[in-house]
Amino acid sequence: MKVAILGAGGFIGANTVKLLSTIPSYQITALDITDEKLSALNCRDFTYVKCDIRSDHKLLEQTVESADVVLDLIAHANPSLYIAKPLDVVQLNLFENLKIVELCLAHGKRLIQFSSSEVYGMTGGSDKPFKEDETKLTLGPVARHRWIYSCAKQLLERMVHAYGLSEGLRYTIVRPFNFFGPEIDYLVTDERDGNPRVFSHFMSALLFNRPMYLVDGGRSLRTFTYIGDAVEAFRLILDNEEACAQQILNVGNPANEISIRDLAYMMVEIYCEYTGRDLDVPIIEISAEAFYGPGYEDCDRRLPDIAKLADLGWQPRYDLTDTVRHTMRYYIERYLPEEGS
Numbered sequence: 001m002k003v004a005i006l007g008a009g010g011f012i013g014a015n016t017v018k019l020l021s022t023i024p025s026y027q028i029t030a031l032d033i034t035d036e037k038l039s040a041l042n043c044r045d046f047t048y049v050k051c052d053i054r055s056d057h058k059l060l061e062q063t064v065e066s067a068d069v070v071l072d073l074i075a076h077a078n079p080s081l082y083i084a085k086p087l088d089v090v091q092l093n094l095f096e097n098l099k100i101v102e103l104c105l106a107h108g109k110r111l112i113q114f115s116s117s118e119v120y121g122m123t124g125g126s127d128k129p130f131k132e133d134e135t136k137l138t139l140g141p142v143a144r145h146r147w148i149y150s151c152a153k154q155l156l157e158r159m160v161h162a163y164g165l166s167e168g169l170r171y172t173i174v175r176p177f178n179f180f181g182p183e184i185d186y187l188v189t190d191e192r193d194g195n196p197r198v199f200s201h202f203m204s205a206l207l208f209n210r211p212m213y214l215v216d217g218g219r220s221l222r223t224f225t226y227i228g229d230a231v232e233a234f235r236l237i238l239d240n241e242e243a244c245a246q247q248i249l250n251v252g253n254p255a256n257e258i259s260i261r262d263l264a265y266m267m268v269e270i271y272c273e274y275t276g277r278d279l280d281v282p283i284i285e286i287s288a289e290a291f292y293g294p295g296y297e298d299c300d301r302r303l304p305d306i307a308k309l310a311d312l313g314w315q316p317r318y319d320l321t322d323t324v325r326h327t328m329r330y331y332i333e334r335y336l337p338e339e340g341s
């Protein structure tokens, strides 16, 4: 099976290439602006296509045309960008991605479109897990422009669905729930580095002796999924087109729920255990406005229902402790500064 992974140089993409390229039944083409993470993870046996989809239209089309299935991961996926550059988020995540959808349709290719758990928005007071085909999608007001990412992803999903209904597009939509693993975002060494997702912030704080910030007290809950489990789910989705045809699938681990505050303390404990060092990193509560700027509003809780993927035979294997430990070990082994430096 010829698989074109678009956005293959990102966190999910590079980890997916790493695993799939070792399986002889897949032939992987990895398209991205950058291949740094593919190199960092020592990925092999794939074809790299350096391409900016905003300008290299021909190269994008050739890549789609020569594949059997297209996995589209390209997006701005970092909440601080939703606040700082909302128009760029819509331009890339909706309009540029729609061109990929239309190319798949024009060339009769199967599309696996990456969306997000963020489409569910807030719980609206319900404590039920989010179900792909039942749960209402509850977003905050327009002035809270953090929701522009969720809204763009939702409209992309609706367009993919409509192309399926009206034009016969072959598709599956994936909604990831807060994956953890090697090469997520980037480490922060300076205030000017901006705000990556929470793991990278906390890991940078531990490695480089910077404060850990708990946004609005760190009360929000997330369920974290180890990237290795997620890639196993993608493999099942790739190999089971019929069962996944025109489906939306949550990929998450409902057993791995934790508040951001508890995650911070858990990471401190694991860091001290792994390194044998004492730590005096301040853990500071901060308002969302001070951390992200105006326009932020948080998702209070995100619990996935994973019955659909379980029916295909998927169960995540990494519990929360393993998920955090495996990811932290990768960073400690590579980036722990010498003591006293």
Ligand code: NAD
Pocket (backbone or CB within 6 Å): 006, 007, 008, 009, 010, 011, 012, 013, 031, 032, 033, 034, 051, 052, 053, 054, 072, 073, 074, 075, 076, 077, 092, 114, 115, 116, 117, 118, 175, 176, 177, 178, 179, 180, 185
């Ligand atoms: P990422 O930012 O690490 O990867 C995105 C990749 O897209 C990057 O490598 C980037 O270089 C590439 N890209 C951006 N603009 C491009 C362009 N113009 N041309 C070519 N490539 C371009 O993000 P990720 O965490 O790997 O997420 C991948 C997808 O999964 C995204 O669609 C994201 O919204 C979705 N998602 C991720 C998570 C998660 O937990 N990581 C959760 C929910 C949804």
Ligand code: UGA
Pocket (backbone or CB within 6 Å): 077, 078, 079, 115, 116, 117, 118, 149, 176, 177, 178, 179, 196, 197, 198, 199, 201, 202, 212, 213, 214, 215, 216, 218, 220, 222, 260, 298, 299
């Ligand atoms: C993420 C991003 O939107 C996407 O990568 C993705 O689509 C989606 O979730 C997902 O993974 O399903 P979010 O869960 O808010 O959004 O991601 P983080 O930036 O990692 O934030 C998680 C929580 O930690 C939020 O409550 C945030 O306010 C908090 N946080 C973040 C801190 O308390 N401190 C920090 O230093 C960073």
